[in-house]
Every structure is written in structure tokens, then in C-alpha cells.
Amino acid sequence: MNLKQKAPTWLVVIAVVFVFAIINYSGKKSGTGTKPRSEAEVAAINVCSDIIRKRAVFPSSVEIHRATGVGTDLGGSGGKPRVGINFDAKNSLGNMLPYFAYCDFGVEPPSVSITNR
Numbered sequence: 001m002n003l004k005q006k007a008p009t010w011l012v013v014i015a016v017v018f019v020f021a022i023i024n025y026s027g028k029k030s031g032t033g034t035k036p037r038s039e040a041e042v043a044a045i046n047v048c049s050d051i052i053r054k055r056a057v058f059p060s061s062v063e064i065h066r067a068t069g070v071g072t073d074l075g076g077s078g079g080k081p082r083v084g085i086n087f088d089a090k091n092s093l094g095n096m097l098p099y100f101a102y103c104d105f106g107v108e109p110p111s112v113s114i115t116n117r
Contacts, residue, residue: 041072044081048103051112052087061090076106086117 037045045066053059064070069086076082083103088096098117103110 037072038074038081040074041081041083044083044103044105045070045072045085047105047110048083048085048101048112051103051110052085052089052101052114055112055114056089057092058090058094061096063088076104078106080106082106
């Protein structure tokens with residue numbers, strides 16, 4: 001096999017990935033995927049993210065998975081948001097580990113629990 005025979009295969013693979021990305025993006029944009037988050041949910045995500053960073057041993061090491069690791073609902077007391085966030089952070093030994101944070105804004109002060117994933 002020479003390079004001329006492999007080039008069209010790579011081009012097809014790239015084209016398929018590109019088309020798949022466009023379909024996924026346009027589906028979420030049009031509202032056929034998930035519903036858009038309310039302002040209260042977006043604010044709760046930001047506050048929960050700040051709390052996670054403040055509680056981390058190494059705050060600068062916190063990597064929040066915003067694209068795929070954040071879930072919200074308005075099921076807290078009084079219709080207030082609840083947030084679940086997947087993130088990675090360094091532990092006291094400097095090892096990057098996966099964690100899950102659950103923030104409930106239906107109580108005052110907000111209830112926050114962080115566990116290993």
C-alpha cells in the first residue's frame with residue numbers, strides 16, 4: 001500500500017467525524033437535545049464550582065467537566081436548584097483523582113457533599 005491509497009480513507013474518516021460533530025451541535029442548539037438551563041441553574045453551577053475550588057487541597061488543580069459532567073434540576077426546597085458536578089482534582093499526595101460534588105441550594109447555607117467517583 002502506498003500513501004495515495006491511504007489518503008482517501010483518512011479523508012473519509014475526517015469527513016464522518018466532521019458531519020457527526022455538526023449533527024450533534026445542531027441538535028443541541030435547536031432544542032431537540034436537552035432543555036436550556038435557567039438563570040438560577042447557571043448561577044448555582046457557578047457557585048457550586050467556586051465552593052469546590054475553595055474546598056480542594058490544591059484549588060488550581062480543579063478541572064470541572066462542564067460539557068458532560070454537570071447536571072441540574074429545580075427540585076430543591078422551594079424550587080431552588082440542585083447541582084451535580086463531576087470534576088478532577090489533586091489529593092494531598094498530588095495525585096489527580098475523579099470526584100463528584102452535590103450542591104443543594106434548597107437549604108441555607110447550601111448543602112455540599114464531595115465524594116470520590
